[in-house]
Amino acid sequence: MKTSQSLAAIRSEIKAGNLTMVQIVNEYLNNIEFTKELNLYVEVYRDEVLEKAEALDLKIKKSPNSLGKAWGMVVSLKDVIAYKGHKMTAGSKILKDYVAPYHSTVAERLVNEDAIIIGRVNCDEFAMGSSNERSVYGVSCNALNKELVPGGSSGASASSVQADTCLISLGSDTGGSVRQPASFCGVTGVKPSYGRISRHGLIAYASSFDQIGVLGHQVEDISIALEVISGSDEYDVTASKREVPAYSQPLESGNKKIAIFKSAIENEGIDPEIKEETLKFIEKLKSQGHQIELLDFEYFDYVIPAYYVMTTAEASSNLARFDGIRYGHRTETSGSLTEMYANSRTEGFGEEVQARILLGTYVLSAGYYDSYFGKAQKIRRIIRDRLIDVLNDFDFIGLPTSPMPAWKIGSIVDDPVQNYLADIYTVLANLAGLPAASIPLKNHSNGSGIGFQVMAGKFKEHELLSFLGTI
Amino acid sequence: MNASVLDKYELVVGLEVHVQLATQTKAFCSDAVSFGDDANTHTSVVSLAHPGTLPRLNEKQIEYAVRLGLALGCEIDRESRFDRKNYFYADLPKGYQTTQDARPIAIGGEMTILGNKKIRLHHIHMEEDAGKSIHDLDPNLSMIDLNRAGTPLLEIVTEPDFRSAEEVEAFMYQMRQLVRYLEVSDGNMEQGSMRCDCNVSVRLKGAKEFGERCEVKNMNSMKFAKMAINYEFRRQIQLLEQGDVVLRNTLNFNPQTGITTPLRSKEDAHDYRYFPDLDQLPVHISKEFVNTIKEQLPQLPWELKETFQKKYGLSSYNATLLTEEKGAAYYFLELAEQDFTNYKSIANLMINKIMPWAKEQQQKVVDFVLSPTDCLSFLELIDKQLVNNSTAYQKLWPELIKQKGQYETPLALAEKLDLIQKSDSSAVESIVAEILTAHPQKVDAYKKGKKGLIGFFMGDFMKKTKGKYNPKEAQQLLVKALSK
Numbered sequence: 001m002k003t004s005q006s007l008a009a010i011r012s013e014i015k016a017g018n019l020t021m022v023q024i025v026n027e028y029l030n031n032i033e034f035t036k037e038l039n040l041y042v043e044v045y046r047d048e049v050l051e052k053a054e055a056l057d058l059k060i061k062k063s064p065n066s067l068g069k070a071w072g073m074v075v076s077l078k079d080v081i082a083y084k085g086h087k088m089t090a091g092s093k094i095l096k097d098y099v100a101p102y103h104s105t106v107a108e109r110l111v112n113e114d115a116i117i118i119g120r121v122n123c124d125e126f127a128m129g130s131s132n133e134r135s136v137y138g139v140s141c142n143a144l145n146k147e148l149v150p151g152g153s154s155g156a157s158a159s160s161v162q163a164d165t166c167l168i169s170l171g172s173d174t175g176g177s178v179r180q181p182a183s184f185c186g187v188t189g190v191k192p193s194y195g196r197i198s199r200h201g202l203i204a205y206a207s208s209f210d211q212i213g214v215l216g217h218q219v220e221d222i223s224i225a226l227e228v229i230s231g232s233d234e235y236d237v238t239a240s241k242r243e244v245p246a247y248s249q250p251l252e253s254g255n256k257k258i259a260i261f262k263s264a265i266e267n268e269g270i271d272p273e274i275k276e277e278t279l280k281f282i283e284k285l286k287s288q289g290h291q292i293e294l295l296d297f298e299y300f301d302y303v304i305p306a307y308y309v310m311t312t313a314e315a316s317s318n319l320a321r322f323d324g325i326r327y328g329h330r331t332e333t334s335g336s337l338t339e340m341y342a343n344s345r346t347e348g349f350g351e352e353v354q355a356r357i358l359l360g361t362y363v364l365s366a367g368y369y370d371s372y373f374g375k376a377q378k379i380r381r382i383i384r385d386r387l388i389d390v391l392n393d394f395d396f397i398g399l400p401t402s403p404m405p406a407w408k409i410g411s412i413v414d415d416p417v418q419n420y421l422a423d424i425y426t427v428l429a430n431l432a433g434l435p436a437a438s439i440p441l442k443n444h445s446n447g448s449g450i451g452f453q454v455m456a457g458k459f460k461e462h463e464l465l466s467f468l469g470t471i
Numbered sequence: 472m473n474a475s476v477l478d479k480y481e482l483v484v485g486l487e488v489h490v491q492l493a494t495q496t497k498a499f500c501s502d503a504v505s506f507g508d509d510a511n512t513h514t515s516v517v518s519l520a521h522p523g524t525l526p527r528l529n530e531k532q533i534e535y536a537v538r539l540g541l542a543l544g545c546e547i548d549r550e551s552r553f554d555r556k557n558y559f560y561a562d563l564p565k566g567y568q569t570t571q572d573a574r575p576i577a578i579g580g581e582m583t584i585l586g587n588k589k590i591r592l593h594h595i596h597m598e599e600d601a602g603k604s605i606h607d608l609d610p611n612l613s614m615i616d617l618n619r620a621g622t623p624l625l626e627i628v629t630e631p632d633f634r635s636a637e638e639v640e641a642f643m644y645q646m647r648q649l650v651r652y653l654e655v656s657d658g659n660m661e662q663g664s665m666r667c668d669c670n671v672s673v674r675l676k677g678a679k680e681f682g683e684r685c686e687v688k689n690m691n692s693m694k695f696a697k698m699a700i701n702y703e704f705r706r707q708i709q710l711l712e713q714g715d716v717v718l719r720n721t722l723n724f725n726p727q728t729g730i731t732t733p734l735r736s737k738e739d740a741h742d743y744r745y746f747p748d749l750d751q752l753p754v755h756i757s758k759e760f761v762n763t764i765k766e767q768l769p770q771l772p773w774e775l776k777e778t779f780q781k782k783y784g785l786s787s788y789n790a791t792l793l794t795e796e797k798g799a800a801y802y803f804l805e806l807a808e809q810d811f812t813n814y815k816s817i818a819n820l821m822i823n824k825i826m827p828w829a830k831e832q833q834q835k836v837v838d839f840v841l842s843p844t845d846c847l848s849f850l851e852l853i854d855k856q857l858v859n860n861s862t863a864y865q866k867l868w869p870e871l872i873k874q875k876g877q878y879e880t881p882l883a884l885a886e887k888l889d890l891i892q893k894s895d896s897s898a899v900e901s902i903v904a905e906i907l908t909a910h911p912q913k914v915d916a917y918k919k920g921k922k923g924l925i926g927f928f929m930g931d932f933m934k935k936t937k938g939k940y941n942p943k944e945a946q947q948l949l950v951k952a953l954s955k
Contacts, residue, residue, distance in 0.1 A: 080523075081523075090522070100523075102516050199523075199525060200525055201523040201524075203522040204522075204523065204525075207749040207750045208749035235525060235527060236525050237526070237527065237528065237750075237752050238525075238751075314749065317557050317746070320565065320566020321565050321566050322522075325561055325564075326519050326520070327519075327521070337560075337613075338559075364744035364745075365742055369746070
């Protein structure tokens with residue numbers, strides 16, 4: 001493992017005097033340069049990060065005892081997270097040139113703990129997509145194989161970690177947008193429980209699903225980042241007031257009881273190599289002494305419809321503020337107020353975003369509410385209750401992160417159903433608000449990564465991270 | 472249209488009253504709530520709906536909503552929640568209004584107006600105000616001021632229980648009085664702190680079904696609301712009389728022309744696509760919270776009016792005047808709860824002197840320059856006939872105010888100003904004797920039956936004593952001396 005892929009290694013090299021922050025930042029900056037063709041970064045804060053690295057080097061020398069909890073950590077931010085004074089565009093023309101006038105809670109906490117934010121990475125427009133092919137900045141590529149998509153919507157986040165251009169990336173996960181790209185790019189991605197991390201400063205897609213997640217090479221590093229950014233926040237009432245455990249100090253993790261959803265593996269749509277790797281991994285868990293049980297999960301058919309009804313409904317309302325009046329793109333054409341809205345939004349939003357706004361508007365329309373939104377809410381409750389039931393008996397639920405490996409760029413971009421089905425295993429955790437992670441298994445023969453997903457009970461991040469650290 | 476045609480019909484009105492809450496800050500962020508400041512100066516990232524911003528509930532509005540709900544006898548929903556009402560407008564930054572639809576904070580309740588008319592309430596819900604669009608500052612541009620955007624409002628929705636514009640007016644005045652008593656709003660209609668939408672329909676008297684209704688939007692003057700309702704009453708009747716139908720429109724009222732014009736028709740009605748605001752938690756209210764607010768409710772104007780009439784014997788008219796504002800009513804109570812029991816004289820002093828003073832000085836009654844003790848001492852001087860009534864009001868009162876701080880007690884000042892009625896009998900007797908000696912012929916005439924001459928003797932007495940002696944006593948002595 002390279003030094004640049006582990007915070008512990010970076011810190012010990014720096015303390016031994018073999019490395020400086022300026023050097024490590026330069027290494028990442030060089031990697032960004034070398035991987036430019038992957039189109040990962042929308043913006044690199046080159047001069048700024050070098051200055052910050054220099055200042056941190058000085059602090060390391062002069063007052064090593066006052067270093068923040070995240071020192072040494074270089075982070076890339078998905079283009080939906082506010083970093084004061086820097087652009088934030090959600091991969092959309094409608095926010096072209098928008099500069100965040102305030103800090104997201106996560107960016108502020110990271111910076112306060114001496115992390116360095118190196119740049120802003122690409123994503124699907126407004127985090128809507130599973131392949132990072134739907135950004136105004138163009139497609140980002142998978143660092144494992146540049147012919148492949150990196151997954152989405154936090155595709156460039158995952159790829160930026162794999163490409164060794166940062167230690168940690170923050171993404172957002174509404175239906176798998178952190179875990180699925182982590183699996184495609186061969187890194188680890190963790191989506192904590194809904195409410196564990198403040199959403200203040202995260203551009204909303206679907207308020208009751210969105211959660212910021214962390215991508216990295218090492219569970220240890222992800223744990224440190226999570227410890228820094230989690231916790232209650234006066235600016236987000238849905239952020240839990242529950243105390244944040246010291247994730248960086250793993251719990252004693254003995255043998256666990258793990259439920260495996262049979263249908264997720266036996267599903268005829270699953271890629272055979274993914275199935276094989278998943279089964280092998282389950283055997284490995286068994287051999288480590290963990291107790292594995294195959295369970296039925298009867299609701300897979302309802303997962304995607306419920307998810308898309310609810311998230312598009314919320315999105316149609318959350319994205320109403322992008323009207324070209326106070327900020328963002330405004331049409332050059334003249335006309336009535338309604339025409340100004342229609343033209344600004346038609347010009348500003350990409351096709352997928354428009355489709356989801358229309359879908360969401362439709363399901364909330366008079367006369368349709370009960371048959372769509374109302375029903376989806378009920379399904380969501382049933383699914384959540386079932387998952388909670390299972391997690392009362394088991395420590396974790398295990399299943400593949402994605403039924404398919406990363407696909408070739410452009411190969412299914414026009415097939416929304418295929419695209420939406422790619423989320424089937426990750427959406428569960430968002431419907432139920434549970435923490436879930438994807439860890440890399442062996443790579444697929446097409447060059448994609450393969451991920452194994454572990455889901456835990458609500459607010460059991462500490463147990464989840466500790467377990468991941470042992471396997 | 473002649474009166475007999477109008478008389479066939481009955482007016483039916485329901486109201487949606489919007490009350491702007493007197494909180495320091497907005498409903499969901501810490502921007503100040505203010506009126507009349509420079510445009511767009513209270514507009515944080517939340518007010519401007521910047522991407523990634525979230526609402527932070529101002530709990531004061533919950534307290535105010537519960538206060539008003541309890542005062543109106545509503546049932547408080549202790550698990551109410553916020554919903555989103557989705558529509559696009561330039562002064563609505565988020566593209567939705569945060570409001571309450573499925574679970575409003577207060578259900579039911581009623582208010583009695585004009586003595587015995589009960590107006591039932593459907594519910595009260597919390598919501599935020601929009602900004603202001605200004606269309607007449609520039610020929611080509613619309614100006615947007617978002618200072619008001621996100622200001623907390625309560626919307627009080629009544630049942631269609633009004634049968635005249637006068638009832639609507641009485642309800643609005645009483646609602647304004649109530650929100651001021653409860654200190655949840657300043658109730659200023661001119662500044663838009665209180666406004667209402669009127670749902671107006673007509674039907675033949677005795678009909679069971681309601682007629683199709685029109686909604687006249689945004690009335691912020693009682694006078695105009697009355698005009699609009701009366702106009703609509705005639706307009707709708709005229710349509711029906713012509714054999715036409717009333718179309719369910721949303722209307723605008725133009726006070727200049729006195730007529731209503733359609734803003735939008737039923738077909739153009741917005742589909743607001745209400746759904747839960749999932750950026751917020753349900754509004755959980757504890758039983759204890761409700762009880763505490765209940766205990767802290769002030770006495771309500773109509774309760775006080777009854778007390779003033781029954782306990783203190785005031786006329787209905789005076790009781791109404793005194794309870795119009797909470798400050799005055801409570802000041803009266805403060806005065807009335809001392810030892811001095813001439814409540815009518817307290818009421819008169821308040822109505823004739825103290826309340827006009829407050830109005831002129833634009834001060835609160837409670838801040839009246841003289842202390843309650845001094846006010847009561849003043850009234851006592853009159854009651855004990857130490858100063859006569861007109862002297863007291865005309866001479867002593869202005870001086871009490873003017874020389875405030877320079878006297879110990881009103882009595883001391885009256886003495887200093889030589890306004891005390893003297894009742895030193897021997898002194899009076901000698902003056903009487905003096906007068907009789909000076910006018911022997913008139914004394915004779917009186918004794919022979921010209922009793923009217925008593926007025927002459929009294930006049931002379933008053934002239935000589937400059938009104939310092941108690942005239943009643945003087946007259947008694949004069950009569951006594953003349954009948955000897």
